[in-house]
Amino acid sequence: MKVIRRILYLAAVLALVFVTFWFGFMRKPAGSPEEEKKVPVEVELVSAGSIEERIELTGWIKANQIVDVASKVAGRVESLSVLSNEGDLVAAEEGVSVKKGQQLAIIDHDVYLAQLSAAKASVKAKEIELADAEREKKRIVALYEGGSATEQSKDKAITAAELSAASLSLAGANLELAQINLRESMIVSPIDGIVTAKHIDEGNLIRTGDRIVAIADMK
Structure with a gap:
């Protein structure tokens, strides 16, 4: 019995060795450590360049100054636009x-231009009237001094000349006002900035003091 057990034990050991050898022989050998460490590499020439980094943030931009541009004259808005750097007219709107x-903007430019022309013509007429009144006064005073005219006639001639001078002064003031109105009918920006609000549109009728746009100085 002992001999049989030894034979069986020896057969089992041989079978185990055979199986171990068989699996070791049949298994595909693994690559060498050097082969496993190989990594594909791309080679490029070194060149100068720039790196751009962007950061997006959310917040508020505070203007140094905000100006509400108002009209100093009344009338119809003929134009509400600005001249771009390219020479094109761009609507005066936000941004x-x-x-x-x-x-x-332009407010009834032709109307104020006509008023200026009328004021100039009035000044010319008053200048002629004053010249005539001064000549008449000089003539009447000379007659009065020669005894050929009454004191009443002299006083009347002097008064007429004074009234003509006053009328000329009034015409001159109207001319100055017409010049101001014509200049103010062409509304310009008082500062460098960005339009942040538009209060009117082309074609609107506005009054003196009505707001046109708001401009912010963002510097």
């Missing part, structure tokens, strides 16, 4: 950049 002195 448009403007420069100090740049035209923003």
Whole structure:
């Protein structure tokens, strides 16, 4: 019995060795450590360049100054636009950049131009009237001094000349006002900035003091 057990034990050991050898022989050998560590590499020439970094933030931009541009004359809005750097007219609306002195709007320009022409003509007429009144006064005073005219006639001639002078002064004031109105009918930006609000549209009738646009100085 002991001999049989030894034979069986030996057979089992041999079978185990055979199986171990068989699996070790049949298994595909693994690659070498050097082969496993190989990594594909791309080679490029070194060149100068720039790196751009962007950061997006949310917040409020505070203007240094905000100006409400109002009209100093009444009338119809003929134009509400600015001249771009390319020479094109661009609507004066939110987001448009403007420069100090740049035209923003035109209010009844032809009407105020006609008023200026009428005021100039009135001044010319009053100048002629005054010249005639001065000549008449000089003539009557000379006659009065020579005893050929009454004191009443002299006083009347002097008064007429004074009234003509006053009329000329009034015509001159009207001319100055017409010049101001014509200039104010072309509304310009008082500062460099960006239009942040538009209060009217082309074709609207506005009164003196009505707001046109709001401009913010963002510097």
